[in-house]
Amino acid sequence: MNRIKSRTGEYPVKKRLAVRTVLALVLVLAFPGGITGCRKKQDNEIEAIRKAGVLQVAIVETGSRFTRKEGETVVGQEPDLAEYIADTLGVKPSYQVCSREEVLQKLDQGEADIALGCINGTNSLAADYQISTPYARGNIYAVTKTGDYVLTTGAFEDSSLGVEKGLDEETRSALYAAEGIRITDFSSVQDAAAALKEESIRAYICHEEQAKALLADPALQVQNIVNLEPEEFVIAAPKSSQTLVNGINTLIQQFVESAENAESQDS
Numbered sequence: 001m002n003r004i005k006s007r008t009g010e011y012p013v014k015k016r017l018a019v020r021t022v023l024a025l026v027l028v029l030a031f032p033g034g035i036t037g038c039r040k041k042q043d044n045e046i047e048a049i050r051k052a053g054v055l056q057v058a059i060v061e062t063g064s065r066f067t068r069k070e071g072e073t074v075v076g077q078e079p080d081l082a083e084y085i086a087d088t089l090g091v092k093p094s095y096q097v098c099s100r101e102e103v104l105q106k107l108d109q110g111e112a113d114i115a116l117g118c119i120n121g122t123n124s125l126a127a128d129y130q131i132s133t134p135y136a137r138g139n140i141y142a143v144t145k146t147g148d149y150v151l152t153t154g155a156f157e158d159s160s161l162g163v164e165k166g167l168d169e170e171t172r173s174a175l176y177a178a179e180g181i182r183i184t185d186f187s188s189v190q191d192a193a194a195a196l197k198e199e200s201i202r203a204y205i206c207h208e209e210q211a212k213a214l215l216a217d218p219a220l221q222v223q224n225i226v227n228l229e230p231e232e233f234v235i236a237a238p239k240s241s242q243t244l245v246n247g248i249n250t251l252i253q254q255f256v257e258s259a260e261n262a263e264s265q266d267s
Contacts, residue, residue, distance in 0.1 A: 046089070046244055049113055055086040058096045058103040060117025062166060064209035066136070066233065067117070069097060077259075078116045078233075081135060084255050085114070085248060100168060104129075107238055114241075114248070118207075118231040124170065129236040130245040135252045136233035140171055141211040142223045143204040145196055152227045153178050156203065160184065162192045164206040174228055175205065189213045196220060207231075 049055055059067050059078050067076040074095050086093040096106060100119055106112035107129065118138050125131050142150055150156065158180035163172065165187040175181055184201065186192040192204040193214055204210075211222045235252070237245050 045238075045241055046247075049091060049244075050089055053091050055082070055089060055091050055093050055114070056096070056106075056112045057082045057086075057093050058098050058106040058112035058115040060100050060103055060115075060119060060166075061097045062118065062207070062209070064207065067097065077136075081235075081252070081255050082114070082116060085251050088247075088251055100166070104236065107236060113237065114244075115236045116233075118168070118233045119236060120232040120234045125234075125236055128239065130239055130241050132235040132237075132245050133249050133252055134232040134234050135256060138207055138231040138233060139224055140167075140228040140230070141206055141208065142225050143192070143196065143206065143211060143214050143220055144202065144223065145199070146219055146221045148202070148221075150203065150223060150225065153225060154227075156181055159202040160200065162186045162195055162201040162204040164192075164204075164210050166207075167205060168231060171205070171228055171231075193217060193220060 057079075059074065059082065061067055061069065065076055067074060067078045069075075074097055079093070079095060082093045082095070096103075096112060098106065100117060103112070103115040103117055103119065104125075107115050118136075119125065120131060120134075144150060153175055156175065156178045159178075160182045161175060162184050163175070163186065165185045167185075172183065175183065184195075186195070186204065189206075189210050192201070192206070192210075195201045196204055197219055204214075205225075205228075214220050215222050235245070235248055237248075
């Protein structure tokens with residue numbers, strides 16, 4: 001786990017300007033200050049973040065457009081989203097880049113106010129955490145040798161598979177439902193490609209970023225496995241943070257719309 005002190009933003013300047021023009025309005029709508037009664041404790045948690053001047057953010061490191069490190073700086077869409085939320089609260093973000101398991105531990109231990117990442121594969125977090133609306137969904141792909149077609153995980157019976165090292169436990173369990181499956185983790189896309197060509201594995205199961213890296217190889221093909229559920233990219237917070245997450249849902253909508261508008265203007 002690495003604590004990141006600073007970050008450089010990636011989204012376009014005109015998008016940043018558009019984001020900041022709505023901050024004052026979103027602050028009022030998303031984080032109202034005059035709520036009383038049973039939500040007072042939740043509002044106190046928001047005020048505690050404001051008083052500290054820092055939003056503690058745990059992010060899953062995926063090495064993708066969502067989050068990746070450039071030296072000691074974390075960049076990507078998720079740090080941008082976290083900064084947007086922090087700006088709206090009037091504080092600075094502080095990042096901790098962790099594994100999937102560690103980001104939830106940070107929440108449980110009070111070391112993070114929110115956690116971001118592809119951590120809600122089967123809506124498994126709702127019982128223990130406040131969960132935002134998804135800001136993205138990530139399909140799981142199978143890379144095979146060209147001409148080896150698979151539709152479901154059942155086609156992998158009695159096969160050796162390679163999987164991306166960061167693949168979630170829900171997807172691994174779905175793969176093991178096929179009889180005789182043998183799984184090897186790969187931290188390198190190139191090593192996985194070599195294993196496919198050598199036929200030491202039949203397929204490499206991975207996320208979009210890894211699949212794209214192999215798409216141009218004529219010896220390989222990328223397929224979508226229909227019975228593997230997409231992962232949800234969400235923001236998780238402690239159960240007591242309902243007001244915070246309600247506000248975050250408003251900001252996610254604003255952020256996604258702003259990103260889409262910026263992309264359409266650039267195209």
